[in-house]
Every structure is written in C-alpha cells, then in structure tokens.
Amino acid sequence: MHSNRSDSALRHLDFAFFDVVVMQLSFILMYGITKHQGFLYNDEQYVIQASVFLVVQIALGLFSNAYDRIYTRGMYEELKSLLLNIAMIELLSGAFILMTHTPVKNKELLIVAGLYFDINFFVRQANKARHLRKGLPKRKVAIVTTGERVYSVLRRLRENTISAEYELSCIILLDETPPERYDDLGVPVFYAYGELILEKITRLWIDDAFVLLEDNVPYPKSLMANFLYMGITIHTSLSVLDDFSNTEVGVEELGSFKVITNSIRFVSDSALFLKRAVDIAGGLIGTIGTGMLTLIIGPLIYIKSPGPIFFAQKRIGLNGRVFKMYKFRSMYMDAEKRKAELMEKNKVQGGLMFKMDDDPRIIGSEKKGRDGKPKGIGNFIRNTSLDEFPQFFNVLKGDMSLVGTRPPTLDEWNQYDPRHRIRMSVKPGITGMWQVSGRSKITDFEQVVALDQKYIDNWSVWLDFKILAKTVQVVLQHDGAV
Numbered sequence: 001m002h003s004n005r006s007d008s009a010l011r012h013l014d015f016a017f018f019d020v021v022v023m024q025l026s027f028i029l030m031y032g033i034t035k036h037q038g039f040l041y042n043d044e045q046y047v048i049q050a051s052v053f054l055v056v057q058i059a060l061g062l063f064s065n066a067y068d069r070i071y072t073r074g075m076y077e078e079l080k081s082l083l084l085n086i087a088m089i090e091l092l093s094g095a096f097i098l099m100t101h102t103p104v105k106n107k108e109l110l111i112v113a114g115l116y117f118d119i120n121f122f123v124r125q126a127n128k129a130r131h132l133r134k135g136l137p138k139r140k141v142a143i144v145t146t147g148e149r150v151y152s153v154l155r156r157l158r159e160n161t162i163s164a165e166y167e168l169s170c171i172i173l174l175d176e177t178p179p180e181r182y183d184d185l186g187v188p189v190f191y192a193y194g195e196l197i198l199e200k201i202t203r204l205w206i207d208d209a210f211v212l213l214e215d216n217v218p219y220p221k222s223l224m225a226n227f228l229y230m231g232i233t234i235h236t237s238l239s240v241l242d243d244f245s246n247t248e249v250g251v252e253e254l255g256s257f258k259v260i261t262n263s264i265r266f267v268s269d270s271a272l273f274l275k276r277a278v279d280i281a282g283g284l285i286g287t288i289g290t291g292m293l294t295l296i297i298g299p300l301i302y303i304k305s306p307g308p309i310f311f312a313q314k315r316i317g318l319n320g321r322v323f324k325m326y327k328f329r330s331m332y333m334d335a336e337k338r339k340a341e342l343m344e345k346n347k348v349q350g351g352l353m354f355k356m357d358d359d360p361r362i363i364g365s366e367k368k369g370r371d372g373k374p375k376g377i378g379n380f381i382r383n384t385s386l387d388e389f390p391q392f393f394n395v396l397k398g399d400m401s402l403v404g405t406r407p408p409t410l411d412e413w414n415q416y417d418p419r420h421r422i423r424m425s426v427k428p429g430i431t432g433m434w435q436v437s438g439r440s441k442i443t444d445f446e447q448v449v450a451l452d453q454k455y456i457d458n459w460s461v462w463l464d465f466k467i468l469a470k471t472v473q474v475v476l477q478h479d480g481a482v
Helices: 013-033 046-063 074-100 108-132 147-158 179-185 197-201 221-229 269-304 335-345 379-381 391-397 419-426 447-456 461-477
Strands: 139-145 165-174 189-191 208-211 233-236 248-254 257-263 310-316 322-328 400-405 430-431
Touching: 013 046, 013 108, 046 074, 046 447, 108 430, 139 147, 147 165, 165 179, 165 197, 165 310, 179 189, 197 419, 208 221, 208 269, 221 233, 221 419, 269 322, 269 379, 269 400, 269 461, 310 400, 322 391, 391 430, 400 461, 419 447
Parallel strands: 139 165, 139 208, 165 189, 208 233, 400 430
Antiparallel strands: 233 257, 248 257, 310 322
C-alpha cells in the first residue's frame, strides 16, 4: 500500500507539538511582560485568544504546507516559512477574534508573534538537528533506468530533497550495460531481463521503484507488473500504466521529477495516522499487561526450562525490513536446532511456514492430559495466545501493528516466490485475517497469501476493528490456537 505522503502535521507530529507548546508559551510570556496579574489561563479573555490561536494553528498544520521539506530547508528558507506561518496564524485568528468582538490589544498580539517567531526558530532547528543525528526514517528505492542515465539520475536525485527520505537499494538496468561498471555505487546492479532477476530482488528491502526511461526505451511492463504484485510502489516519469487497471494511480513529486505513482492501494495520511494512534493505545495497554503477566508466567517458564523468559527472533517486516520480534518463550532452548529434524512433520505445504501437531519442542509437552494432549506450561501459553503479548512492545516501537500479516522468519522469507512478497507490503501484525479464519486448519500457504491479499485489498480502520473483535472471540474459544 502507498500513502499519499503530504507534508502535513500528521507526518511531523513532534514539530506540530512543539509549535503548539511554543505558541502557548508565547502567550504566557506576553502576559507577564505586559504586567498582567495572576496566570494567563485564569483570565477568560486571554484563554479565548490562546484557544483560537491553538485551533487555527492545528488547522494550518493539517491543511497547509507549513512542514513541507522541513528536514532539508536551509536557515533562510526556515525563517521565511516561519514568518509566513505566524502571519497566517495572526491573520486568521485576529479576524475571528474581531468578528466575535473579543477584547484584544494589537500590541499584545504583536508581542506574541515576535516571541513565537524567535523561540520557535531555535526550537525547530534543534529538533531538526536531533532527527538528523539519529537518522531520518527512509524508504528503500530501486532505480530502473538505462546505463547511460544512471549517474545523471543519481546526481539529480541527490541534489534534491529525495536524499532525505529515500535510500538507494539497487539499480536495475534496461540495457545490457555490464553491471560491473557500477561497482563504485555500492549497491547491487541487475539487468532487468537477466535470469533470476525476480528471485534476486524478491528478498531485498524495497519500498519503491523509480522508473526513468528515455523515449526510445520500451517500458518493462512484465517486470513492473511483478513489482506491483510483490507490493512495491512504482513511480514512473512516463504515463504508461493504463494497462494496470487493478491498481491505483496518482501524480506526485520525487525530488525534482514529476512522476506517476502506481500502487496496489493508496491510503490517506489521516487513515494511517488513525491506525497508528490505535496501535499506540493498544500497544501501551498490551505492554502494561505483558509486565503483569511476566510476574506470573516468567517464573513458571524458568522453573520448567531455565533460560531467558522472553524469546527474540529476527523476522521480516514491511517490504523486507528485518526486525526482532518478541514472545514469551514457550519452547525449549534448543527448539531452533530441532526444527530441521521435524520439518517432515510440517503441516504447511511447501515449508513456507512451520506448523505441527504436538510439537515436542514446546516446554512441558511431555506431560499429557487424559485426552493424550500435551498439558505443559508452553502448551498453555500458546493455546491461550499469551505468548504473543510481548509483541505489543513491537507495536509500540512501530515494527508491527495490532492488525496485519504475520511476519515470516528469515529462512521462510528466503523461500518466497515473488507472488508471496505481497504479504509484506503492509506492516506485520499480532493478529490478522489468517488468524481469525481458523489458522490451525489452513495447511496450504497459498490460502494464507490469498487471505493476506484480501486484507490488503480491502483494508480500512473499520476492518481492523472487526478483526480485533474476532480475535478476542477466537482466543476465548481456543479456535485455531496452536
């Protein structure tokens, strides 16, 4: 899926938050400078003024370009942007205050503007420096072009704002220029029509493909169709995407290039913001619950199988990112080594996921109940899905979402065909369409992929809520838990 990447406050929440704080601080300082008695927020007249400024400020943040290219703006550009921003806030807020006949002194509003301008300039510069020190979150891009244009394309991209948001993952050449010529670029270079090209790029971390062609070079429709099917968003400088009727198209800017963007699905910033807000709320509650469960489950795990209480495993996330996923440890310490010995008992066809009945690697599985089923502590926390709780921390970190597709292990990812990669075009989730569709009964991995694609094609925040509600029902009924 692809976000309509507007530079609104939704994408720069920390900058928007500091703007609001500085504005209210400016009102408080003005109140003291002009020798008013008491505290500003105890004075109804000034509470109204500060509230109007707050509402206007938030509205402008959402619907103007106040944060456009904020990471790459120079000092002079930042001064101009900030000056325009405070002028618009003062103009709109002042007009509303006058229309409502709220008592106001122009001198005081000018003091507020001056304080806001002076303080916020340094606050923004400090916040930008903080982001740049820790590194901006970047999307990985594959450039599809000809050998003749590689260096000019890279030079032009690096001269513009794209370098702040994108990082080169690989280069795919549409002519048979020897890839060895580009060893100095430090990234893989492939020939678009070479053998195993799809296999080579399937397991790379690629968010976007940027296609820049010359007029006499035919558009690589087959390759791009596979990219779309793998969940990679395509930006192209040519309007040649009419044949892909099952995808969505939009016009955007990529650095200084005007491009047509093609993706399996476009979602708005506001929808993604709401999804992330739900994730944070759920992640906080779940993390607190994890802490409480650790006090009870932790000693039981350790007594039966001395070792770490938590299990951390590298998994594949959004578009190929590698992250560490956390669980309560429900298996013995040698579980990963024993997995190879048990692959012949794997219920999932093709080995692209691993599921088996009565897995002997589970802690306490040697203990059987009257029905002959394992009754160990590991079986209990897996059957009740309690082992998944530490993943709420992954949700808080942003590696996962409450609802999404299940993240594959590295060895599973290495076996994926291009058609399987679509699963990771969204952020992985603790639960998802597959989990609430009788996961233990599904043994065909292609069915898992089909369910994940159905989720991606029909995604909405409302669908997430329905899946969350269904998940609670499935867990309480132990339906499909393994």
